[in-house]
Amino acid sequence: MPLVQIHLLQGKTAKLRRKVGEIVYQTMVDTINVPPKDSFQIISEHDENSLIYDPEYLNIQRTDEIVIIQITLNEGRTVELKKAFYKRLAERLHSELGIRMEDVFISLVEVKKENWSFGNGVAQYAE
Amino acid sequence: MPLVQIHLLQGKTAKLRRKVGEIVYQTMVDTINVPPKDSFQIISEHDENSLIYDPEYLNIQRTDEIVIIQITLNEGRTVELKKAFYKRLAERLHSELGIRMEDVFISLVEVKKENWSFGNGVAQYAE
Amino acid sequence: MPLVQIHLLQGKTAKLRRKVGEIVYQTMVDTINVPPKDSFQIISEHDENSLIYDPEYLNIQRTDEIVIIQITLNEGRTVELKKAFYKRLAERLHSELGIRMEDVFISLVEVKKENWSFGNGVAQYAE
Numbered sequence: 001m002p003l004v005q006i007h008l009l010q011g012k013t014a015k016l017r018r019k020v021g022e023i024v025y026q027t028m029v030d031t032i033n034v035p036p037k038d039s040f041q042i043i044s045e046h047d048e049n050s051l052i053y054d055p056e057y058l059n060i061q062r063t064d065e066i067v068i069i070q071i072t073l074n075e076g077r078t079v080e081l082k083k084a085f086y087k088r089l090a091e092r093l094h095s096e097l098g099i100r101m102e103d104v105f106i107s108l109v110e111v112k113k114e115n116w117s118f119g120n121g122v123a124q125y126a127e
Numbered sequence: 128m129p130l131v132q133i134h135l136l137q138g139k140t141a142k143l144r145r146k147v148g149e150i151v152y153q154t155m156v157d158t159i160n161v162p163p164k165d166s167f168q169i170i171s172e173h174d175e176n177s178l179i180y181d182p183e184y185l186n187i188q189r190t191d192e193i194v195i196i197q198i199t200l201n202e203g204r205t206v207e208l209k210k211a212f213y214k215r216l217a218e219r220l221h222s223e224l225g226i227r228m229e230d231v232f233i234s235l236v237e238v239k240k241e242n243w244s245f246g247n248g249v250a251q252y253a254e
Numbered sequence: 255m256p257l258v259q260i261h262l263l264q265g266k267t268a269k270l271r272r273k274v275g276e277i278v279y280q281t282m283v284d285t286i287n288v289p290p291k292d293s294f295q296i297i298s299e300h301d302e303n304s305l306i307y308d309p310e311y312l313n314i315q316r317t318d319e320i321v322i323i324q325i326t327l328n329e330g331r332t333v334e335l336k337k338a339f340y341k342r343l344a345e346r347l348h349s350e351l352g353i354r355m356e357d358v359f360i361s362l363v364e365v366k367k368e369n370w371s372f373g374n375g376v377a378q379y380a381e
Contacts, residue, residue: 003197003234007296014176021179040195040232041179042134042171044296049268052275052295060373068294070257070326072197072234079368083377090375101374105294107257107326108369114206115235119187120228121217123210130324130361141303148306167322167359168306169261169298199324199361241333242362246314247355248344250337 001116001125002034002073004041009051009064016097017043023092024069031085032077053105066103067093074125075110082108128243128252129161131168134195136178143224144170150219151196158212159204180232193230194220201252202237209235255370255379256288258295261322263305270351271297277346278323285339286331307359320357321347328379329364336362 004024008017021041028034048064055062069089086106093099114126131151135144148168155161175191182189196216213233220226241253258278262271275295282288302318309316323343340360347353368380 003195018176037181037184039179039181039184042173042195043177043179046296049272050297052293052297054291054293057291057293058372058378062373068257068296072236079377079380082368083380086371086377087375090371104371104373104375106371107365109236109326109363109365110369111234111236114209115237117213117217117231117233118185119189119231121214121231123206123213124185126206126210130322145303164308164311166306166308169300169322170304170306199363236363238361238363241336242364244340244344244358244360245312246316246358248341248358250333250340251312253333253337
């Protein structure tokens with residue numbers, strides 16, 4: 001059910017972009033109970049005039065390697081689960097792809113379970 | 128008030144993309160009480176490394192004809208209305224454009240009525 | 255914390271696009287208590303088949319200069335604060351950039367404060 005939107009600055013390889021997406025997905029499965037195979041993502045590149053970030057908000061030093069991840073998902077996960085997800089995701093993007101943990105920006109948007117149709121015109125989670 | 132974002136894989140004609148948007152809009156008017164003329168949409172194309180979908184999550188067989196539709200709209204519609212919308216939208220995309228019903232992915236994001244300004248710096252729905 | 259997404263039709267200069275973003279950010283700081291430096295934005299251009307708007311919904315005359323602004327931000331701001339933000343933003347885009355107030359479309363999506371990580375894998379607002 002999560003719909004993941006990932007924004008990067010131009011210049012990354014298609015392979016890297018896909019790998020970022022795979023790690024986001026796998027970390028959701030591992031930490032916040034996202035079902036296997038439930039992977040739907042939009043990954044977008046932007047030029048430097050189109051992806052704007054502050055390089056030091058909250059005293060975190062960000063660079064052009066920033067990855068902005070916005071995830072629409074079902075409501076109800078605890079604060080502790082969300083924290084575990086953020087931590088694990090930043091750690092994995094760093095250890096597996098060399099992305100600085102400072103450059104991992106995450107935004108969650110929560111919705112009700114009846115707000116999805118995965119095909120066939122059916123609200124699969126509301127049945 | 129709905130703001131509709133539609134994501135498709137590259138290769139569709141501009142005409143088809145617009146027609147998808149028109150059917151999404153008209154189906155909202157017909158099923159979930161969206162007012163006439165209230166049509167605001169962003170339709171985006173993506174390459175195969177940028178729009179990721181699982182081809183069989185929930186045992187629904189999806190193809191590269193997938194249409195991912197995310198709609199920001201006012202909260203308060205019933206589960207039954209949402210179900211009617213999903214069903215009618217998938218049926219119409221199929222009957223009018225030949226899109227497989229399995230390839231229609233819908234995500235709703237609900238907001239308060241004071242969360243919109245349609246121009247002039249006024250919160251028209253909160254007056 | 256706000257994540258701002260701005261959609262414009264093609265043909266604007268990079269300078270204008272960035273200036274729109276700066277005014278959106280500065281107006282949030284001035285009217286709805288967004289912290290200094292908290293600026294994260296995606297600014298996208300679209301062709302006329304990809305950004306769809308109604309030219310007269312609610313009797314507001316819109317043109318191809320339309321600016322669609324969607325902001326994900328923390329919940330809890332009052333209706334009065336939101337109204338002040340809409341008004342000031344439309345006024346500033348008009349007075350500073352010549353954008354018609356009718357062409358300023360704003361959509362807010364509210365989330366919980368624990369729904370953000372600004373880097374380092376930490377939920378900074380939930381500490």
